[in-house]
Amino acid sequence: MPRAQPHLASLHLLRAEIAGIESMPGETRRIPLRVAPLDRQLAGGLKLGALHEIVASRPGDQPAATSFALALAAHLRAARRRAPIVWIGEDFAACEQGALYGPGLALHGIDPASLLLIHAASAKEALWAMEEALKSPAPGAVVCEIFTAKTYDLTASRRLVLAAQKHAIPALLFLSGVTGTGALSSGADTRFEIRAHPSPHQASAARRIPLPGFPAWSIRIAKARAGPIGLNSDFHPVVWTEASFRDALSFPLAAHSGDGPDHQEDRRAFGA
Amino acid sequence: MALADARAILPDLHCFTADAAAEAATLAAITDWCRRFTPLAALDAPDGVMLDITGAAHLFGGEAKLLAEAETRLAAQGFTARAGLGPTPEAAWALARFGQKRLMPEGEDPLRWLGPLPLVALRLEEQILAELAQAGLRRIEDVLLRPRAPLTARFGIALFERLDAMFGRAKTPISPRFEVPSYLAERRYGEPISRRETIEMAILALAQELARLLLRHGEGARRLDLSLYGIDGRVRHIGAGTSRPLRDPRMIARLFHEKLEAACAIESEDDPLDAGFGFDVLRLSALSVECLDEEQANWIRPDENQDLADLIDRLGARLGLRRVTRLALIDRHWPEFAVACVPAAQTLPAPHPNPLPASGERELRPIRLLTRPEPIETIASVPDGPPVRFRWRRVLHEIAAIEGPERIASEWWKNVDLTRDYFCAEDLEGRRFWLFREGLYETECARPRWFMHGLFA
Numbered sequence: 001m002p003r004a005q006p007h008l009a010s011l012h013l014l015r016a017e018i019a020g021i022e023s024m025p026g027e028t029r030r031i032p033l034r035v036a037p038l039d040r041q042l043a044g045g046l047k048l049g050a051l052h053e054i055v056a057s058r059p060g061d062q063p064a065a066t067s068f069a070l071a072l073a074a075h076l077r078a079a080r081r082r083a084p085i086v087w088i089g090e091d092f093a094a095c096e097q098g099a100l101y102g103p104g105l106a107l108h109g110i111d112p113a114s115l116l117l118i119h120a121a122s123a124k125e126a127l128w129a130m131e132e133a134l135k136s137p138a139p140g141a142v143v144c145e146i147f148t149a150k151t152y153d154l155t156a157s158r159r160l161v162l163a164a165q166k167h168a169i170p171a172l173l174f175l176s177g178v179t180g181t182g183a184l185s186s187g188a189d190t191r192f193e194i195r196a197h198p199s200p201h202q203a204s205a206a207r208r209i210p211l212p213g214f215p216a217w218s219i220r221i222a223k224a225r226a227g228p229i230g231l232n233s234d235f236h237p238v239v240w241t242e243a244s245f246r247d248a249l250s251f252p253l254a255a256h257s258g259d260g261p262d263h264q265e266d267r268r269a270f271g272a
Numbered sequence: 273m274a275l276a277d278a279r280a281i282l283p284d285l286h287c288f289t290a291d292a293a294a295e296a297a298t299l300a301a302i303t304d305w306c307r308r309f310t311p312l313a314a315l316d317a318p319d320g321v322m323l324d325i326t327g328a329a330h331l332f333g334g335e336a337k338l339l340a341e342a343e344t345r346l347a348a349q350g351f352t353a354r355a356g357l358g359p360t361p362e363a364a365w366a367l368a369r370f371g372q373k374r375l376m377p378e379g380e381d382p383l384r385w386l387g388p389l390p391l392v393a394l395r396l397e398e399q400i401l402a403e404l405a406q407a408g409l410r411r412i413e414d415v416l417l418r419p420r421a422p423l424t425a426r427f428g429i430a431l432f433e434r435l436d437a438m439f440g441r442a443k444t445p446i447s448p449r450f451e452v453p454s455y456l457a458e459r460r461y462g463e464p465i466s467r468r469e470t471i472e473m474a475i476l477a478l479a480q481e482l483a484r485l486l487l488r489h490g491e492g493a494r495r496l497d498l499s500l501y502g503i504d505g506r507v508r509h510i511g512a513g514t515s516r517p518l519r520d521p522r523m524i525a526r527l528f529h530e531k532l533e534a535a536c537a538i539e540s541e542d543d544p545l546d547a548g549f550g551f552d553v554l555r556l557s558a559l560s561v562e563c564l565d566e567e568q569a570n571w572i573r574p575d576e577n578q579d580l581a582d583l584i585d586r587l588g589a590r591l592g593l594r595r596v597t598r599l600a601l602i603d604r605h606w607p608e609f610a611v612a613c614v615p616a617a618q619t620l621p622a623p624h625p626n627p628l629p630a631s632g633e634r635e636l637r638p639i640r641l642l643t644r645p646e647p648i649e650t651i652a653s654v655p656d657g658p659p660v661r662f663r664w665r666r667v668l669h670e671i672a673a674i675e676g677p678e679r680i681a682s683e684w685w686k687n688v689d690l691t692r693d694y695f696c697a698e699d700l701e702g703r704r705f706w707l708f709r710e711g712l713y714e715t716e717c718a719r720p721r722w723f724m725h726g727l728f729a
Contacts, residue, residue, distance in 0.1 A: 113598070119613075120591060211674070217729065
């Protein structure tokens, strides 16, 4: 599009200027998710010392968003493998959706021993704890789950961004009481909208109904500060296998037929 | 004196019923307040406070001044107090109540001071006192100058036991109301302080003093207590725990900063920083200490555990140390008991984290476990088969994929819970649930019920 070029150029110039004003020392490195369509929208990946928001798309998608938050924390922490993940949870969220369960985390590739779990009585306390955790150089990633998003506003998010920049620690804010990304305005770098997605099913040896497979989500990037202009992305399916993200569209479904019968004839016989 | 007699003398006498509980509480509060003079303050029910001021008197300009200060300060609060000082608790008790001169200087002949006191000062039973009076013995010296054996035979062993205790021939310890801190630092102010900033400055100064003491002994504090003595007689205590032995004064000050912040946020009736008329004594004490050797600073790689411990302490000071937790996997198969939240301050970061099981042998477990299983309505094609659809929290879910059952029986030594068959079900949208059927069909119960227990991604 030759006509769009001058606009783009001046926009890039402005962006560079703003980046200069906002510039913080140190980390500008981006961690790619290794899912090509998403990385394109994120202009290469996620910045470490920045705030990323995660919201569920519809009521009932909160567990999916939870597991995405955990997966993202584990992914972003990969650079500092030994540093612990700090998970801050508002008590009410744990009542509503259940508390984090250690044995299940191990399954998702997160060592429960490396998790510091903080129970905050209110959203205000949770946000305070998040800022405090970000100011410390110890954590590898800080995830905060708040149910009541009333206390979370532009000022609060800006404080969190500044705290996250200090030691370049990824800050993930999971708003579990909010569905959809309608009326949110914040200083966050990225906002993910998460939806549950049918997992790549595996044929069952004994039954007609298949077995559930690896965790999968539909991810929409609702906001990306550094992303291409005029971002209007759609949901993109992603699978989480062996502690990394995979594009579900290119995921070989047949390759993971776990304990299904090996022979083509048998499979047909079982109706898979 | 009977009440009628008293009324006859003074017609407009006010009468109240004695409130033993309130009196005990007041006495306890006075005991706490008395800790400003010495950390060893014991409750001496029903009407006394016993202080061990060994080595503390010089801070107040001598014993006489200390007694005078205690009496005047209590008088200012509206209490009438009589203070007595002696070489043993019993002597002090007797002098305070019956002594003409209540301060017995060191090195004096105890007989001269204690001898003229009445025998009531020995705290003997009424009956023994009456018998002694019948025998014409009224003062302590009357008993002391007589031979022991016949008196013991007649009045019992308690008499001379008490006398020996009073004259220091037998040791009777006092039991302080609070444990004696290992180290303490304190400041006294001529002019009471009340502003938050001033108090925090004072805390930092105290922490520096405490740190010097701790450093000299190669120890670090695990439990700290800050006592604020108000001039109105109220004493406020603020405690702080740490996740590791701590000596850095700035860290200590910061812990108390968080505590004060948290206390101010609550705005309760009993605000610890409601200074009232101000505080005139601040004391920072290390209640329990652990060995902490001086470490060589590591320039190249700052200690990561140190940073984490700092974070745990800071969060714990504000939110409470029980709210900052780590997950400890426990080797039990009953899902509710397989994991526990343990306070992070109590457990050291595991040097070798539990090895993750290899992917093949992993059990399927949810990432969120509901606090208690929630009953669901299910429709299954066969009675003991997996469900086809179910309703949870008023939403109908159609099952697209299911894995299970994984049978989890209750532990054999308990016979309470029914056997559970767990399924991992995925609905058409891709939401995944951890369901179970409680009870074996027709062997444990007639109609097994279904429950929702956890959520996956």
